[in-house]
Amino acid sequence: MGRGRVLYCGPIQHLEPHVYGANVLHVGIYRPFRIRLADGEWRTCRCAVVPAGVRHALDMAGGVHGKLFVERTGADAKGFRKRFPYSETTARFFEDAETIECFRWIHEEDPNRSAVEQRLERLLSTREQTPVELDERIRQVIERICREPDRNFSQEELARLVDLSPSRFLHLFRQCTGLPYRRFRLWKRMVSALELLHASDSLTRAALDAGFADATHFSHSFRDTFGVNPAPVFRNIGRFEVSPGMVDKR
CATH class of the missing domain: 2.60.120.280 (Regulatory protein AraC)
Incomplete structure (x- = not known):
């Protein structure tokens, strides 16, 4: 990762x-x-x-x-x-x-x-390759989401953060990321949970720290994202690595 x-x-x-x-x-x-x-x-x-x-x-x-x-x-x-x-x-x-x-x-x-x-x-x-050119307002939003994955930012709150109307924010966000805001937030939370799991070795703790309500919420979200329940994946995985500097963001 x-x-x-x-x-x-x-x-x-x-x-x-x-x-x-x-x-x-x-x-x-x-x-x-x-x-x-x-x-x-x-x-x-x-x-x-x-x-x-x-x-x-x-x-x-x-x-x-x-x-x-x-x-x-x-x-x-x-x-x-x-x-x-x-x-x-x-x-x-x-x-x-x-x-x-x-x-x-x-x-x-x-x-x-x-x-x-x-x-x-x-x-x-x-x-x-040169880096992807991303609208600065959307970049600010993404950095905020990644910095605080456990926060339930509303679209209205993030729109105010970058001085956009909620409808304009949602349109611009999807244009830049290819995803609706909520789907993108779920993906970032999932990645954050995996990073935290690498550091803590506790699936439940990692899920809670990444913003999921409980282990059941994480399991349902993981299945919708990856098509399989998380328990057998992490029970059978032989090697799991995260690049340096990814885990301790907060």
């Missing part, structure tokens, strides 16, 4: 319909997987890019799966968009040997964090 991105490699069975708060690259590391958008038909592919906010289900049938989440306002956003051109409203399906090999290497070699980050930077050519 770091730089506005999250990486996962490992075995997965089935993920119920869910909505991510970041663009995601799905990779079937050794074989194709199945994906279904909203209520559409199942489709088989080896790689797919699903934009933030697009609901979809996955069926890997026990295969080893790779995911790279890249936030639209993150440092990798431009490199991701250039490397994997996609529509903001629907998924793109393709096969890419370099991408598959990158994820296979990460899964099999289990390299350290620095080596993984260097490999992803080569894949996305991030060093050649």
Whole structure:
């Protein structure tokens, strides 16, 4: 986790319909997987890019799966968009040997964090990209949300913070992030909970500190975001790392 991105490699069975708060690259590391958008038909592919906010289900049938989440306002956003051109409203399906090999290497070699980050930077050519230009008012709002994830900021409160009407604020926020405000706030809270979990090793404590009402609220939100209950994920995960400087923000 770091730089506005999250990486996962490992075995997965089935993920119920869910909505991510970041663009995601799905990779079937050794074989194709199945994906279904909203209520559409199942489709088989080896790689797919699903934009933030697009609901979809996955069926890997026990295969080893790779995911790279890249936030639209993150440092990798431009490199991701250039490397994997996609529509903001629907998924793109393709096969890419370099991408598959990158994820296979990460899964099999289990390299350290620095080596993984260097490999992803080569894949996305991030060093050649300039930062995403973000409206300064929305940047202020995002920084406030990240700084205080446990606060239930209303849209009216945030609109006043940047001297906008609530309707203009919601429109501009979605234009800049690709997500409705509440969906974006949920995603940031989820990421904050994962960062806090890495530091505390208590799922309930991390959920409460990230702004979820209780463990049940977190579990329901996690399932809606990732398509699976959190308990088996963190019980079976073999390695979990957060880039330095991400956890202690407050």
